[in-house]
Amino acid sequence: MTSLNQLMLDAAVKGDLKTVEQLVSQGADINFTDPWGNCAVFTAAWECNIELLNLCHRMGAELELEDNNPLCNAAYNGQYESVKWLVEHGANTAFSFRKTGENALHYTISKTSEISQRTGIVRLLIKSGTDVNKKTIKGESTLCFMRDAFLKGETPLHRAAAYGNEDIITLLLEAGANPAEKDANGDTPISWGSWHLRNSAVLRLLLYGDVPRIG
Template sequence: ECLKWMVEAGANVNRASDHNGETALHGVAGSAEARSVRLLLEHGANPNARTKPGMRTYALWRDARVRGETPLHRAAAWGSPQVIQLLLDAGADPTIRDANKDTPLSWASWYLRDKSIIDQLWYEGSGVGPDFPPDNPTNS
């Protein structure tokens, strides 16, 4: 309710932290709170906003530094299919790589998410998948 009140009162949903570039969408995408994600997206939140690589974050992740990730990276790590779908439907780009060259698919696999999450991010024609050289025997 607090988020709804702030957004309806005219809060800038794309306001990014001067320190690390995190937006409200980064914060709620890293949770299973689909209602908050939907609210921010309906009010124009950018699903492709990126954090500033190397800066400290206060989110609970595998390390304490952001890596130029998008809200979709965080949703993939958290593993909420509803949040991932909301972001994809809003135009989130699953091919964006963070500062370590990882896609949201990489984050989902790092955090051992269900096959349904992997399938959601690695859909036909997306160009997102393992980066095997064409002559690599594991690519057959």
């Protein structure tokens, strides 16, 4: 028999706010998380369902979750309005995963789709105090990429060098991201940009110290 909690979560996934509210009033837990890490507030943030976010918030949903953090995952999915809502409602913008060290900036700068949304998210996170020099934990697996992907002690600027646009890189640099910061393998952001065959405009932004100039 399907539990009240699971019925509530199923309704949240379908965007059926009336049923979510009804089931919570009958005793369902708005913070219920299924074995795969799904919960109502995560679904709302991922899908950019602001009405559902508002409902979850009124019913006491937790915003700082470890394994399925809504801020990081909304950022990963390029959902600017979700990120904005979460920041405005007190989500911890200094959050990073204990296992991986990744923060919301790392999650934002892991895909090249929705690039204008991601640029806006980076701007918003920086303004909210998210650490632009936070390093990941070397050797840990990450959910930000596909399979068999392991972290290298990189900062958000390392990822931006590989996947971000010029605006994202500029925003990070202006906020104090260090272009000379080395990952666990001794590589800097311009190394990452070089591996990913970024154009000269991007690479020029990442120059530091005595790195040879780019014509």
